Every structure is written in C-alpha cells, then in structure tokens.
Amino acid sequence: MDISWFHLGLLVSTGFLAGIINTLAGGGSNLTLPALMVMGMPAEVANATNRVGVVLQGLTALLGFRHHGKLDASDTGGIMVPTIIGGLLGAAAAAYAPAGIIKPLLLGTMLSMALIILLKPAIVAPPPGTEPRKVKDTPSSWWGLGLAGFYGGFVQAGVGFVLLAALAGTLRYDLVRAML
Structure with missing residues (x-):
C-alpha cells in the first residue's frame, strides 16, 4: 500500500484530533477507522491498526490525569x-x-x-x-x-x-x- 503525502496528512491530523476526542470524551475511533478504510484497509485490518493509537492515547490520558490529581485509582x-x-x-x-x-x-x-x-x-x-x-x-x-x-x-x-x-x-x- 503506497502512502501519499495526502494520506500521511490525513492520518496525522485525524490521529491528533482523535487523540484529543478520546482523552476528553471518547469516540475518536469514529474518525480514525473511516480514515484508515478510506486509505484502502479492510475493516478488520483498520480495526486492529486503530488499537495501537488507542492504547497510546489511553496511556497518555491516564498519566496526564494522574499527574494533575484528577484520577481516583x-x-x-x-x-x-x-x-x-x-x-x-x-x-x-x-x-x-x-x-x-x-x-x-x-x-x-x-x-x-x-x-x-x-x-x-x-x-x-x-x-x-x-x-x-x-x-x-x-x-x-x-x-x-x-x-x-x-x-x-x-x-x-x-x-x-x-x-x-x-x-x-x-x-x-x-x-x-x-x-x-
């Protein structure tokens, strides 16, 4: 699969926006999954690929909320x-x-x-x-x-x-x- 500059920009901008949405409320995958599928990935491959970003976003959010004393663990x-x-x-x-x-x-x-x-x-x-x-x-x-x-x-x-x-x-x- 060839990645053009357009696709790279789409992935980076969508990933950034989805990370903010996931950290604040959830649902960012509703942006990233379609973006991956628009690039030609089958649904199951896009779904599996999407999980990597979700894990990283979750970890970042967890550490950030904990650092600012907003996480009751x-x-x-x-x-x-x-x-x-x-x-x-x-x-x-x-x-x-x-x-x-x-x-x-x-x-x-x-x-x-x-x-x-x-x-x-x-x-x-x-x-x-x-x-x-x-x-x-x-x-x-x-x-x-x-x-x-x-x-x-x-x-x-x-x-x-x-x-x-x-x-x-x-x-x-x-x-x-x-x-x-």
Whole structure:
C-alpha cells in the first residue's frame, strides 16, 4: 500500500484530533477507522491498526490525569480485572470471527447506546451526589465490565460508550469520574 503525502496528512491530523476526542470524551475511533478504510484497509485490518493509537492515547490520558490529581485509582484493580478478562476473550473471538460481523456489531452497539442515552439517561447519568460503588460490593459490575472488555477486545471502536454505561450503570460513577 503506497502512502501519499495526502494520506500521511490525513492520518496525522485525524490521529491528533482523535487523540484529543478520546482523552476528553471518547469516540475518536469514529474518525480514525473511516480514515484508515478510506486509505484502502479492510475493516478488520483498520480495526486492529486503530488499537495501537488507542492504547497510546489511553496511556497518555491516564498519566496526564494522574499527574494533575484528577484520577481516583482506589478501585482500579477491581475495574481492570473483569475488563481485561473480557478484552482477552473478545480479542480471541475477533481473531476467529468472520470479518463480516464487525460492521453490524459496531452499528448495533452504537445504535443501542444512542437509544439508551436518549430513552433511559439515568442509566448512564446517576443523580448528583450518588455515591459510587466498589466492584467488590457490586457483583453485577463484573458482567457489565466484562461485556465492555469483550466488546473492546472484539471491535474496540466506540468501547468508551459501552464502558461508560458499565461504570455509570453498575458502579454509579458520575459522568466525569466514569470518563476518567
């Protein structure tokens, strides 16, 4: 695959913008995946390639929020275990799944999340003053976090919205805390 100056500029500018969007709110993959596919990459290759940038963006955001004292890490281990287990299972499933199911899964998830946010916003936006729960005290959070991890391992694009629903829905994190 030949990369022209136009394609290089497209990738750099889209990656930069997506990094900002992912750090602040999530959803930057909605820019980078189409950019990679416009360059001629098949959906499954673009999806896998996109994950490299997402990992780096996540690590940069984590370090930045931690450096500025904006990251409460008291339940990080509890959140990470089911999410990583789900992610590993999702990545393994993606390696063997037919390429044709990625697009419908992504579209179905995005539409489902949009409907949840529109029709049942209390699921992802607990009332002000709601005390967040710990994973160890909320067994149902394992299912939500594991499912978010599975989806992230399988497709990745839009996983922030699924993870937001798991954190706000089961652990009752407010939107600011859930996005950190």
